[in-house]
Amino acid sequence: DTEVTQTPKHLVMGMTNKKSLKCEQHMGHRAMYWYKQKAKKPPELMFVYSYEKLSINESVPSRFSPECPNSSLLNLHLHALQPEDSALYLCASSQDRGDTEAFFGQGTRLTVV
Amino acid sequence: GESVGLHLPTLSVQEGDNSIINCAYSNSASDYFIWYKQESGKGPQFIIDIRSNMDKRQGQRVTVLLNKTVKHLSLQIAATQPGDSAVYFCAENSGGADGLTFGKGTHLIIQP
Numbered sequence: 001d002t003e004v005t006q007t008p009k010h011l012v013m014g015m016t017n018k019k020s021l022k023c024e025q026h027m028g029h030r031a032m033y034w035y036k037q038k039a040k041k042p043p044e045l046m047f048v049y050s051y052e053k054l055s056i057n058e059s060v061p062s063r064f065s066p067e068c069p070n071s072s073l074l075n076l077h078l079h080a081l082q083p084e085d086s087a088l089y090l091c092a093s094s095q096d097r098g099d100t101e102a103f104f105g106q107g108t109r110l111t112v113v
Numbered sequence: 114g115e116s117v118g119l120h121l122p123t124l125s126v127q128e129g130d131n132s133i134i135n136c137a138y139s140n141s142a143s144d145y146f147i148w149y150k151q152e153s154g155k156g157p158q159f160i161i162d163i164r165s166n167m168d169k170r171q172g173q174r175v176t177v178l179l180n181k182t183v184k185h186l187s188l189q190i191a192a193t194q195p196g197d198s199a200v201y202f203c204a205e206n207s208g209g210a211d212g213l214t215f216g217k218g219t220h221l222i223i224q225p
């Protein structure tokens with residue numbers, strides 16, 4: 001199984017809502033990542049977890065809150081988002097932090113209204 | 114500014130021809146340079162990487178060239194197929210501390 005599964009695939013939320021994005025991998029990878037990708041732009045790193053501990057937070061606003069409940073799961077909790085936060089949110093994993101080969105999920109297409 | 118980038122946003126080639134996608138980078142400290150492919154509606158997919166102390170690496174139908182003198186990276190795809198249509202991103206990995214830093218992307222279009 002070389003898949004990274006993200007749910008939901010699409011999400012529309014209001015600016016006062018609270019929602020969560022979920023990511024799961026069963027490859028035994030110890031590093032997991034959240035990226036944000038705007039239309040026609042490259043993915044931008046948001047968070048890195050290594051061995052279930054947050055190791056990098058790329059100055060992301062606090063309205064985005066990551067959580068790593070165990071080595072297979074990664075969540076991104078969303079609260080009080082702005083319309084400019086609308087984007088494709090990609091989860092990825094790699095064997096170890098810093099590996100060049102990361103496996104990406106299909107992403108969650110988020111629209112904030 | 115970005116430490117990796119690409120020269121052309123779109124590249125159109127005939128099916129069966131070879132294609133070359135280029136990338137310029139500015140961070141000489143990167144340990145690895147990587148190419149990813151992103152098809153419509155999917156996440157990026159690893160293609161090939163090259164360590165900074167190498168100048169060429171070959172995979173299946175793909176070759177990556179690294180010119181450190183001019184800080185240039187290229188991906189050559191031989192005998193392009195319809196399935197090669199995608200956006201191609203170069204990326205760098207700065208020695209294990211961070212995730213990947215992606216360049217702007219080139220949309221490769223394969224003409225029948």
